Amino acid sequence: MQKLQLLGGITPAQFLRDYWHKKPLLIRNAIPGFKPLLSLGDLASLASQNHVESRLIVKTDGSWDMLHGPIEALPPHDQREWTMLVQGVNLYNEAAEALLRQFRFIPDARLDDLMISYATDGGGVGPHFDSYDVFLLQAQGRRRWKISAQKDLTLVEGLPLKILANFEPDEEFVLEPGDMLYLPPHYAHDGVAEGECMTYSVGFRSPSFQELGENFLQFMADSIDLPGRYADPGLTPAKNPAEIPREMLSTIAEELNKVRFTEDDITIFLGEYLSEPKHNVFFTGPENPLTMGRFVSAAGKKGVALSPKTLMLYRGKNLFINGESFAVSRTDKAVLAALADERALDGEAVAGASEDVLEALYAWYTDGWIVLR
Structure with a gap:
């Protein structure tokens, strides 16, 4: 090196x-x-x-x-x-x-x-x-x-x-x-x-593990799926009415222990968390955006670049940009990883991109996440 x-x-x-x-x-x-x-x-x-x-x-x-x-x-x-x-x-x-x-x-x-x-x-x-x-x-x-x-x-x-x-x-x-x-x-x-x-x-950046843990639990709340509702058909008369029944505690503990997370969950959380712009960062798209066709034509000649405000990361099949995540194909990932690593794509790379990538680039252009070079 x-x-x-x-x-x-x-x-x-x-x-x-x-x-x-x-x-x-x-x-x-x-x-x-x-x-x-x-x-x-x-x-x-x-x-x-x-x-x-x-x-x-x-x-x-x-x-x-x-x-x-x-x-x-x-x-x-x-x-x-x-x-x-x-x-x-x-x-x-x-x-x-x-x-x-x-x-x-x-x-x-x-x-x-x-x-x-x-x-x-x-x-x-x-x-x-x-x-x-x-x-x-x-x-x-x-x-x-x-x-x-x-x-x-x-x-x-x-x-x-x-x-x-x-x-x-x-x-x-x-x-x-x-x-x-x-x-x-x-x-x-x-x-x-x-x-x-x-x-x-x-x-x-050096986030505390406490901060990461709190945000990860909030992230996982959207994906937890625990069907059913608590019931106790075998309930017996309460000797101490204010005491939480042992059977209730064990039944609910058994259900909550079914919550699991995978490395993929952590990857998506971390990518979205780390690419999320700070609270005071705002994006402004072009005042008179080109049509999709004209954008593709111009980008195919000039190339595109990430806005200085844009945060773009990737890991495996997952791409992260400004707090959003996408699963991409191997071919599309090669193009988008190059954009993330170089913070720009030349015209030739854009011209050779798939329809899905071009649609994403156009959406990011109208949002002000990328600009024409």
């Missing part, structure tokens, strides 16, 4: 073996000559929109305040110690989307989003830890990072932010544009801006 400058000249396999979930990696000049993909004005414009997740964090005389977006106005540029965080920038900016996709040596099922942090001098979010892996790419200015492998993750009570109470750094780095720092989950860190700065954070 090819070595990547993005990973400091090691291969993805080496990175995953030696660093992923294990220890930090500082990468100098990970992206040579890197410059911010959005101006502060563009970032502030995103943060002012209702459907974009954003936060404004201000530290004044040692006290922390946090405002959730939409953010209508920013503090003055010459005011120290404030930070604006904007999540999911890849959903709204093609260059940010392209940057995020450079990290696809990690499966899409784990890749989450690109967050941009803008801070004035001294700005940050305090010493903290994340429950997921993160790459911190410096985009503008300088940020001083202090990190620690400490096991004490006690938080300060009563603050709007999750700030570590007993942070004791082990190492310290200053990152300049193009430098990047990888941190595994639960690794304590504190980043402070030295002058005006922007940092890009590539985060990864």
Whole structure:
């Protein structure tokens, strides 16, 4: 596998073996000559929109305040110690989307989003830890990072932010544009801006098993089939009227134990769950959509591409897109898996697709899930 400058000249396999979930990696000049993909004005414009997740964090005389977006106005540029965080920038900016996709040596099922942090001098979010892996790419200015492998993750009570109470750094780095720092989950860190700065954070999905379990049970509720109704034709007079009869308990337990789930059930649940867009993601189809015939003709020449907002996964015969699942034939799967892996199909691939695939592509086009290239 090819070595990547993005990973400091090691291969993805080496990175995953030696660093992923294990220890930090500082990468100098990970992206040579890197410059911010959005101006502060563009970032502030995103943060002012209702459907974009954003936060404004201000530290004044040692006290922390946090405002959730939409953010209508920013503090003055010459005011120290404030930070604006904007999540999911890849959903709204093609260059940010392209940057995020450079990290696809990690499966899409784990890749989450690109967050941009803008801070004035001294700005940050305090010493903290994340429950997921993160790459911190410096985009503008300088940020001083202090990190620690400490096991004490006690938080300060009563603050709007999750700030570590007993942070004791082990190492310290200053990152300049193009430098990047990888941190595994639960690794304590504190980043402070030295002058005006922007940092890009590539985060990864790490759902709790509790969250997965609760959602899986809701998913399975639609497929449970337990015919019949409780009855007790052999009932005898109750000695203790308020006591649940043992026979009732055993009969119902026997019926509930008939509930079973298979690996295929888990596959479909997981594919739909992981491909479900976040609550604040909305799709808009073309204002004047082409007819089916014209779409097929245009797509057969130009090809199609997934919208940056679209999440598409597959496993076995099952295809998942934006929370929906389909069982597909082997031939159709080859085309649709290529679309999922490459996030695009060229005209030749579209032209050779089956009628079922073309109908699906057209439906996704009218919904805004894919676009003509």
